[in-house]
Amino acid sequence: MDFNVEPIKNPITGEPMQVSVSMPEGFEYDRAQFASGNVRTTRSPIKLDWAGRHAHLAEVNMTGLGVIHRRA
Secondary structure, eight states, X not given: OEEEEEEEEOTTTOOEEOOEEEOTTOSSOXXXXXXXXXXXXXSOXXXXXXXXXXXXXXXXXXXXXXXXXXXX
């Protein structure tokens, strides 16, 4: 599998933008940075070939009981 992520781009100027979301009580993460993702499989029975799809990057600390939230 090949994949990469990059900043989303301003639809008018094409310049990279830093966009994030904060969900202090979120079940997945507290904060995430939005990105554009590309995924491609080369040797897999499941074919994936996605370009410019939604992605987000987050630090997640998980245990068998779920996500451990980092409190500021």
